[in-house]
Amino acid sequence: MSNVNYQEKFENRHIGPNADGTEDMLTYLGLNSLDELIDQTVPEQIRLKKSLRLPKALSETAYLQKIKEVADKNKVYKSFIGQGYNNAILPGVIQRNVFENPGWYTQYTPYQAEIAQGRLQALLNFQTVVSDFTGLEIANASLLDEATAAAEGMFMLYSARKNKDAQVFLVTPNVYPQTLDVLRTRALSFGIEIRVADINEGNLSDDVFAVFIQYPAADGTVSDYKTFADAAHAQGITICVATDLLSLALLTPPGEWGADVVVGNSQRFGVPMGFGGPHAAFFATKDAFKRNIPGRIIGVTVDANGDYALRMALQTREQHIRRDKASSNICTAQALLAIMASFYAVYHGPKGIRKIASRVHDLTVVLDQALQTLGYKQLNKAYFDTLRIEVGAQVGTLKGEALDHDFNFFYENDVVGISVDETTTFEDIQTIAKIFAKVQGVSVTEVDFDELANGQLEVIPSDLQRTSDYLTHPVFNTHHSETEMLRYIKSLESKDLSLCHSMIPLGSCTMKLNATSEMVPVTWANFGSLHPFAPADQTLGYMHLIHELNDWLSEITGFAKMSFQPNSGAQGEYAGLMVIRAYHESRGDSNRNICLIPASAHGTNPASASMAGLKVVVVKCDERGNIDVEDLRAKATEHAENLNSLMVTYPSTHGVFEEPIIEICQIVHEHGGQVYMDGANMNAQVGLTSPGFIGADVCHLNLHKTFCIPHGGGGPGMGPIGVAEHLVPFLPNHEVVEISGEQGISAVSAAPFGSASILVISHAYIAMMGADGLTNATKLAILNANYIKARLEQHYPVLYAGANGHCAHEMILDCRSFKNFGIEVSDIAKRLMDYGFHAPTVSFPVAGTLMVEPTESESKPELDRFCDALVAIRQEIAAVENGEADAKDNVLKHAPHTAEVVTSDDWNRPYSRQTAAYPIAYLKANKFWPSVGRVNDSQGDRQLICSCPPIEEYAEA
Template identity: 60%
Template sequence: MIAGRIGRQQVRSPTTAAAELFPEALLSRKLALNRAMSSAAVDKVFAPCDTFARRHIGPSEADTKEMMKVVGVSSLDDLVDKTVPAAIRLSKPLTLDAPLSESEALAKLRAIADKNQVKKSFIGMGYSETVTPPVILRNMLENPGWYTAYTPYQAEISQGRLTSLLNFQTMVADLTGMAMSNASLLDEATACAEAMSMTYSLGGQKRNKFFVSADVHPQSLALVRTRGGAIGLEIVVGDADSVDFSGKDFCGALVQYPTTFGDVQDYAAFTKRAHAGQALVVAATDLMALTLIKPPGEWGADIAVGSAQRFGVPMGFGGPHAAFMATSEKYARRMPGRIIGVTVDSRGKPALRMAMQTREQHIRRDKATSNICTAQALLANMAASYGVYHGPEGVKAIATRIHGMAKTTAIALKEAGYGVPSTPFFDTFTVDVSAKGATASAIAAAAANHGVNVRVIDDKTVGLSFGEAHTKGDVEALLGAFGVGAGALEGAAAAAAGDGGFGAPFARTTPYMTHPVFNTHHSETQMLRYLKSLENKDLSLNTSMISLGSCTMKLNATSEMIPVTWPEFANMHPFAPREQWAGYMELIDTLNKDLAEITGFSAVSAQPNSGAQGEYAGLLCIREYHIARGDSHRNICLIPVSAHGTNPASAVLSGMKVVVVKSDEAGNVDIDDLRAKADKHKDNLAALMITYPSTYGVFEEGIKDITSHVHKCGGLVYMDGANMNAQVALTSPGHIGADVCHLNLHKTFCIPHGGGGPGVGSIGVNAKLAPFLPGHPVIPTGGEGAGVVAKTSGAVSAAPFGSAAILPISWMYIKMLGEPGLRKATEYAILNANYMAARLDGKFNILYRGRSGLSAHEFIVDLRPFKDFGIVEEDVAKRLQDYGYHSPTMSWPVGGTLMIEPTESEDKAELDRFCDAMLAIRAEIEDVVTGRVKADDSPLKAAPHTWDMCFKDEWTKSYSREQAAFPAPWVRANKFWPTVGRVDNVYGDRNLVCSCPPLEDYDEELPKAA
């Protein structure tokens, strides 16, 4: 019977047989289960192997179990339960896309990039077509030895990039005709605003007017208005020839040289009038033009600012690019940004360092005149390398070619009947198209059809700006948009060649870039070896862990970095027509959407191009919100004493007054003191600035009580995002009660630090602050992701979307990890920190732990008990270099300490090596404490030990050469030698030298490149 039934079933369809055996509902469920099993099997077969989370997160599963035993937790969930207060934990997972593999994410981003239409740009406005020499592209921009290094606060292991930055300063000072330069600022517009603030400060803040010539770049004018308006300066825009300085009420004046429309003007008489009225003159200038025209320092300018973008740095839809400021020695100590100086080391030999290294905002805090923290070191190094590679003659040849293309085109258009000014110009000129019955918009449309973009100035005027990357074919296409045939170039070129160039008073007659470093490395072999020699002097993440607390030095994955140099991202002008950057818009919108979800906010702006700019932009949102409600009197900002130095500086620059809140003995915000001060100032309270987890590396239990009380008193809460790496997917600023938070994309979201920059400080805001996000005068922005009408005012960066070219890095990071990976990354950041703290505990005092005795993602090692024995935190920091490690954050937020943050990217073996180094150093400290070794005879005091110190014929130390140079077994396998001995910071500050010294000043044993 059974056999017969089976036989009959064998000739029936499977569905019919199943229907006889199973009820309908059961059949449906069974078929669905079969399909699901089949789908799962297919998914398993085709699942990619290049998943990202396992590449990004360091510890293995087996290592994790061992680490959890040391920490005293049973699981990652148990760790989080004991570390993160339950009251602030998210109740459900983040709503993000499922994680993509590395190849899937690259393919998806490739499809987005392809939506951009990259046309040859003749728009100008401070952004130029340029050529990045391949030797610099491959060996610097795409090289982790350059882009993963940290700011050179530990000079002994940073001599390579310090040398390159000194080259940058020397080149800029030479070209501008100034005594010295910094290295560097964020963008040209920001540099203009910084210069304005500098003139205001130098004038004792007594003269409250600042003049801006009407022909500066519009984005620069916008930033000057933003910054000046916040601190009460009156910005007067007008004609440089007619402004009246006789009232002595202007602190300074800004002119563009050449102007945004291309004119090269003689500002000598203008400068004399300004100086007679006790106003300082700021010249926003073009380094390439200064190879041919008289530098600002020679016609009397006090400060020169500008961008080094056209020295080999792609436009990148607006950034990142290195800006500069140059001035006289008289104003050196008031100049914002970083300055590289020459000093001596412990042997009396020349060494480089960051001059005046303790940044102004950390010394003066609410008295600071600048909140600049991040610079653009990587881009400044590219520009410096461009100058080294081409040399003065090569750069001049490029400038001459650019000028020749512009002159030739101007002549051709003029001969065709278009209106072209007769005033001198370098690379830019305007065209009156109405003379031929055309409109500017029609010419722009025709140009786009020919594959090029022009600047629309008004209904009848277009602007044309030429760059190094333009070719004869590009110019022919440009002329075609005007209806001018390519044949017109022949006669025009001959006429241009007959032009004598710039005459008096415009022609440059003085030499520049005369130092041998700019006249040596002109073959690719020479340049390749020069760059490698510099790279070898610097400790980067490709050498070892950089455990800087609060700085989050995590993996900058190769797959994240690859898209940065794709032409579709790298070669886009920030003011190209909107329809040409659909890909960029999709990238920015989707990244902002993910960041909004991660932060718990309604909208995100990518415009701030550093963490400090993010702080400033967030506080401006709060300020504008209060003003819009009629509460312009609300100007008090509460800031805990433990806050980053940029916090009070940003508050003052945004027009607020700082009231400091105490911390308790455990390192938390003193809630009683905060309540008292919030209540006292409730009628004028604007904001609270707070870092979470705290600057001391602790999840404070009372954070929701803090935010709710500030709201009760009418203020808003600004959360500093420096420690966001401990929050992602576990909690969020919006959930905690913050109204706005900046995100250091160069920390939590993996954009590399670049040896001191670039950075991105995107800000997230809740719905009520979304209308007050930064706007832009050229490409309206604001309210991103919130359906708010875009604005043309309130810009905080030169480009509408800040340093857009590096946003693909964070996009890739989030898309490859998804919610599960982001959560795991945060959990491992906390685990790694607590594992290291547990290993070091007992030998060192660990400060400020949270409940359950655990820290967040970073912890503080107290070295103050050893000061009485002559050992200080600097000794430990320098001795770590002998073990091949960068020091943790030194002397901050507590003097006499080291703050350690390992990040999730480091594996257990690396964590153990660092802990072993610290424990070995502790044994050397113990030798001093017990009297076995005098402090001055300890390797701690002589550290770091250079190769020539260890291998010279005479050795007089009380310890062996091996203990000096190879203090641990692993050091032998991959020894990193500090280039110089301990740097003398005091000598450097007292003897400020900030340009390349003559070669005879260098010891013959040292490299003689700079």
Template identity: 60%
Template structure:
């Protein structure tokens, strides 16, 4: 019998730490870290019982029966021995100490901020918020949906637009998304040029250029003051305020753009709109930007919640998620994701975007920052920043510096001439970062953390002396002229006026949290989503100032700790996957898909094979796969699956031969989307290679591979990894995510780079795919901690137990539900698909009925109707105990008996426990005329009596909210 934890030892910490730093000790096999027992759910005795139920004497026997021997690793991963929690935190603390937290006044769309402690402790650091899943089950997601509705309201009110989504990845990708929207909506089909103001943030311009190239869009960069629309353009992008701080009146330019049939996007600083006239009032069609300065730490670039606001006319072209108001069974208002929320799953290669994620946790923080401060508080913050900016401007003008004539909000463009070197030297002496726009111009951007002492230091840095600080604006730098001043109210909804004391705010946060089921409540058995333990020790470093308070464009010498952390992660992920190069830049799984395909495209381009543009994609693939391929300029050709759910190798061979001259890539998920290890994966990869294509592997199911097999070894050329799945970054209610890619050596030159930071990516980079050079850098310590504590042996054990848990569930439920697909020897990988389609005929019970009834038992439903309509895909992960697995299986078996009662006529076919599920606390006190008891409805098990999770609303009318679109707080009282 395999001993799950018998290898746990107490290796000498100094040796382990040395190994983690890359010394020869790292290659030596060692005992399992004590943390492994914390991460894994089953005890040794539990594992023995589960294996016995499956008919195996050891974990090794189970793995041999499940994972094809041809792809099995023959050696242990060359990773450091696992550390215990204290040792890992100590080592990471030593890395953090190598970062230097300077005062950064660099701007570029990023600003230091003051995170209210009540929000930091009770949202960012609270597993009740950060372990929630995407709110696809709205009855148990009402808290975070309300928080996101607050976010949408914040954005629409401040921008003056009609509708906003529930956040995007970052400002650069939001700007790129609006380019795509404008391109698809263009009136002149021959117009293929997107005009971008040179006053936009340079990283935004870079991302837009990257996204434009494969779509055949030309990007023209210029000055709005001289562009006359002689060249046909389908859209324009403006920055408000400009990257150098200038606030321009764009109204006439926008009117000219509309006269030329171009849609206009304004990238705006949201906080500035407390003072500045909102873009919606001077003609913008779309407004994008970043909410980072609403209480979200800098975090060396992310994660932060971007926003995308537009007019109602473009509601169905809006990328990402959108929260809307619907109603439940009793006509009570209820929130849900609406319209195109999962559009890319349905429309596949016809989708308008590949986005399936958001930055939910960060959007909630930004929304709660606005709720806590209210409109008056936000205005006061904006006023204070603006006042400090004008005071600094007055002092610098008096000292003889040229600040130009344009109005500003918080950023000054200072002409310093040949004094720049001396000024930067004094800045370094004061541990202050300034941005050099050119050899004679410096940028200084202020924020809400700036004090009068900081202003005095800045004056000293620029002048070499400390003259008295003046608080009166200088005539040569005018205050905001009336056409630029905001006159309209914002955040008038009561939510933004009720919770300004900490007591009220705390209670509001917990009222919302209690409406949502998280991992703090129960297992979330979602197939393909890997809702595993996000250990507290992994989460602690996220809010260390050495990680959180670093500007993404701080000088390299101030970020040595981050650079070492990135290097460690790249090395470790490379070893785990077998790839030669790794990029950490993509900040979501779909972003990783897109980046991997861009790299493949560039590889073919550099070889002179521009004609290779066909991407083969199995019909079972995740919906983001075909959408990503189209965004990368490829043509999608579907490949059939056989009756067992595997790729039809004969069809693949035929398609590869038919499109051989144009074949660019195959996108494949492994283990398969159907949850099995396909024995023919190496043959599949070889077929593609034989016809000149590259193999992209979707890493969504990497939790079944780590330590057992490696994508690069069995034929993949590039693979993205979901760090928010396999490597323990939490889902955060639907984001943040991180989707790095690994590539083989021949693709490494094309890894994404960055225009503002040297040394990122390959020497023939595809360009920047996100605004920040390392994407969502501040949450990478989570994955670093996970790998450091688990070690190579622990990671392998985690994979084995994930496979054990999934097969145990499949075994227990097999007599009650059909297991749709199995691999060799009747085994599944790390997830299994339960077929509930027969119940539609036998009892008029659909997959939604089963899912909603499971809520009454205290569980989040598994993944519904994907990859097969009418089924449930279950993934327990390695972190769940046998007791929790049994509780889930008992619930599913009990629900099967409830269905059987309908089939036999014991329960009413139209009015039964499943049709009316989920049941709320309000049902207990309502008029009750149903043919089953209240106790059966809400307390189906002893566990639910002692630890009941109550859904906030009854079943929601999914279609009503689409027909009656309400997507902001305004008007809810009248709903």
């Protein structure tokens, strides 16, 4: 009976090292206990004095039962609300093999292209879809959401404007309110005037630099803007258009009538609404802007063997290189959702998508005619999928009748909006007609639905009907049976290394377990099918989850309240700084515009500060990588009158718990500033210390790092911010759903709660780990890092350590001396692929180094396997160093080695095939083959190709 109360602990599944492995690592470090390591590593003055106050940990089974009850509180009505969000059908072959597949959702951003060719191809497909549908030459690999994409378009056109005196962004009144909200937020820092006015030539004044148009408009109308666009261009004014991708199967693409930038949301291509996200936004523009386009671009190049290969192009635009000069602070994209949308296009092909779009449009026309037959006035003359019906004083009655049928419409005064989507059935149209007939007091039998269904009514003007082809590439015209689609998805998946294969030891990226039990609820309809603007009494389950997660994260961070609106870490940085700005302005301190940032900071920090309209002043770091406190004090004193904030990462980006962090916060406060803590390294704090306890005022959390939302090959992410009590009134509000007070800043993202559907993952993690489990995870993350440090420091210099010689949760291996005999840090990164590993973070935060973070999820055998690989590579470097191997013709310089190269008849290299492919014994049983050789980065930038090229033509070129 001794096991009667036994319950399997999720903590034991999440944390990699078992008791024996933990003891062995502590023995190797010369320590008696885990607590001894923590006492020597984490400064005593910042240690929490009591345990986290969190509910008792649940088992996986108990949690899934509990969250099912929470999900059941959500009422999933049929949504006809529209406003940028529509139900879609996710094909089962994509749901099972991509959305629910850790081979796709546990990949990292494809910086190491040779082991990421599958998702690079899927993202190139996405870019091709966007480029083809919008009629523009170039597209990126996704942005966060439609509203932030529109804001990126505004800023790109503002930066590229010829008339530098022009400060007005002219916006049509007929745009989505959430988009206008975000535009206003982003315009604030740059003195851009958002002028809402009708789109006509009379409003094209000299102070306008660009125009923003919704097409189809927010109310569903479709208009011809070609003449207007010509007039704008004649005055040097550019055009940014937000559009619906599915509608462009039938409508003339904006690129064909004059748009310079086209943005939107690809959610209709098979991605659940998820109460607002995550969804992949798109951004397309003209070739002339290719060096200015924000976000990531996938480009075509060749590998070392001259074969077709893909890579992320133009990476020098990224934040870690350009810092406060970066054109955007975008870090996380929405890769997984873009991949799903691209597979949707591959599966359906051009004919299938046109049929879906035509069916949506035809059902809308049938409904239009039915309602007019019943005596209603429908206001949209030309439309794709949305009707506006005048109902007058009957709007309340009609709303009640619709709710009785579990239908949600969009209500604006006495007009009802109805948006038809892919999931709408002919029976739904009949039901809607019955609802309207009952309110009108007439019989629906007056409507001959069979005649309407077979009738013809042209509501899209001929000038706006699409005539150009799209999706002509073979990839979109081949894989239309499920067998073909399954094999195509698997063929791409097999080219990518993910957490399914081995640890991904990226410093600052925290690639930990994304447990199945955390992921399962994301696919449930009660979380996936809710519209973000659904009535409040239908979203009680989400509100329960969000309030509970707010309480837990507030406890973990030591803050008063969280905002879940920011849908990436960098977006959280920006939101936090805008909250600080609003706080200063409320006190009459609008002059405070100086942001102190340590030289070691992640590149998104200065980029975010610049976006928030702040002037960056860099604080020196000492030779141990710590903030130079005296330099901080001097600069805080110098800029006291205008000091806005300090952005600090803790533990530092160098992987060290800096002893004087409390003093650092006090110095900033004494000089009138606020402390913004970057939460990228929160995995070393949870349960041991907290931003609030240390003295920070605001902190963002990378839920896709510390709290287990998967990276998805480069997104989705979530970056909620926690704030101290005095900043709570300034947390982001939303134009449609009120979530903050009157002093709240305007929205930073399109949906009220960001990518709400993936919050359940972090909720599950905290609920199943409990206070002790979370604290133990932090301790084991620190142990794993210090074990790797101890094993490797006799082979590689470790750059920084704390007062007792320990690192925090990550460490930096110094590879700079190898350059003296021709070996670059990139050679080590590529050679690691031959050993079956993704490289650690390369050349950040120090050029020529590797930053390693193992996380708590990796077991001791996996840590040893990784260390064995790096030790073996160090021996290969030594062979070059002592002249046994040629400096230019060696196994590192030729890495990675593909199966094709190793098995070719022609082998003339000065090392054996076995050395190339199986340099260490474990590989013979478990080999991951890179699918291409080392890619040619420079050629890809010189000859930028960012949509699917006919391979024969590219080879000839």
